Amino acid sequence: MKLNIITLTLTATLAVGTAYGQDDPAREAAKTKAASIPDKVQTVAGELKYFDGVPIGNTNDLVYDYLTRSRALGVYLDNVGAVSIYSVLAGMAEQGADAPNKIAIWEQMMDSRTPVITSNTSTMYAYAPTDLAKDGPTVIEIPPGMLGFLDDAWQRFVGNMGVTGPDKGKGGKYLLIPPGYTGEIPDGYFILKPLTNRNFLFLRGSVKNGLKAAVENFKTGLKVYPLKDAANPAPTELVNMSGRTFSTIFPSNLEYFEILNNIVQAEPIDAVNPEVRGYMSAIGIVKGKPFNPDERMKKLLIEAATLGNAAGRSITYDPRIDGVKFYPDTKSQWVTAYANKNTSFEADGIMGLDARVLFYYNAGGVTPAMATPHVGAGSDYALAFLDQNEQPFDGSKTYKLHLPPNVPVNNFWAVTLYDTQTRCQLQTSQLFPTVGSLDKGIEKNEDGSYDVYFAPKAPEGKEGNWLATNPGKSWFCILRMYGPLEPWIEKTWRPGEVELVNKPVGEGGLIEELEEKLEKAIK
Secondary structure (H helix, E strand, O other), X not given: OHHHHHHHHHHHHHHHHHHOOOOOHHHHHHHHHHHOOOXXXXXXXXXXXXXXXXXXXXXXXXXXXXXXXXXHHHHHHHOHHHHXXXXXXXXXXXXXXXXXXXXEEOOOOOOOOOOOOOOOOOOEEEEEEOOHHHHOOEEEEEOOOOEEEEEOOOOOEEEEEEOOOOOOOOOEEEEEOOOOOOOOXXXXXXXXXXXXXXXXXXXXXXXXXXXXXXXXXXHHHOEEXXXXXXXXXXXXXXXXXXXXXXXXXXXXXXXXXXXXXXHHHHOOHHHOOHHHHHHHHHOOOOOOOOOOOOHHHHHHHHHHHHHHHHHHHHHHHOOOOOOOEOOOOOOOOEEOOOHHHOOOOEEOOEEOHHHHHHHHHHOOOXXXXXXXXXXXXXXXXXXXXXXXXXXXXXXXXXXXXXXXXXXXXXXXXXXXXXXXXXXXXXXXXXXXXXXXXXXXXXXXXXOOOEEEEEEOOOOOOOHHHEEEOOOOOOOEEEEEEEEEOHHHHOOOOOOOOEEEOOOOOOOOOHHXXXXXXXXXXXX
8 A cells, every 4th residue: 555655646746847847958057057157257247267167266266256346335325314414414524513512504594505414595504413312301391383303324204293293283392212211201301212312303494584583582482401400401502504605415435434433333233224224234334343454445336335326316316116207197307305205115015215315415404395286385305406308407507497386386386506526516606506485686577487597697588586606516406395296296286397498490499499489579
């Protein structure tokens, strides 16, 4: 009986093997070849050499260099948010805003002298760090009328404050709880629990009653202090950054990884997951250990940082992911910094790697409030990196943006120019490279529309509607809508493209303007 079972089993196994082609010599040979490697093979890592599958010569060195470089590139791209916000806070600290109770503020608004990535000139900014490892639970008292949020050390959203937060714009006390804290948490506070010790406090103050009133609101109502000192806190100091020239831009060289190492050493080990820590460990960044790359590693890290910088620019100017185009049903070049309006960059259990880079490379400060405008409140942004022909903007040429009648905003709109190298405000003859509906010199067209011009010199009679550009430099712009209304949100009202004006006749541009003038004259 046992023999029959064995015979049947063997017969069935052979039948299955035959059915799947295991007795087909050609198929088996193809499978073997697919699992093998030639004695010489050309790859992006170089020419690799083998003796019957065993690496020989400098093959191992080439492969390990490629692995290290590629892993370093991944580390660069995955941690742009952390390195960027660290660089901002480091710039503030160098100017004296070096403690949680020393708040960096721009009392005369932020102009192009202070390079902060895609900052605007229309609201009063205030920035501050936290140091929960030193201070423990920390209180942040905010005055009424604030619009703000807290991001952690990796620039991940923690919670909103002010108008979009639980105090609903009335002001209130927030308590930040350190990672791993097990002590008592008192009542009477709005609680925030970041995963990191060093966090980023971002506040915007309303200037509707003037700059002086906005500053006074900050001075009288903003306080930051350790909970343990609540009975007698040290005074909160506002450090005015207006007019100062200093850098907050993250580097794309070896220093990038040195900054990341500083962040890793200062934060809890579980601030990021083991997969991320594994990639960082592969290039020598390990919590509790010194980061001392040798000459080989330095060379590869510099190459990876260069590739990361290049990747950030390609993802910016040629995004190949869904949800970036503002008007995907057209050839419009208007885009959003938040792909699919997603501020966590994660959906369906998948992290949007390019979406995350797109935002952090070009902007700073993450909150859902910036991606989900409500009718008549908050703000929304559209970016134009290329002209209507998908070409980079040339600072030596003249361009025009047409905003159709009845621009749908409850408050105001503004257009700001940025430097394509730094992603900061473009430095030109105009200290504030912005034009908008609140400007006294701006002129409406007869039908209520606006035309904004970008050129080295103002078109005659258009000085109030002009933004200066620099010959030899490119630029990009952001259209900000403050208090956007339904036609903007529902996209029934659309801005024109940023179009080249001084084109040869026959390619559009001048001929189109002449036709427009002729048509108006006939009417």
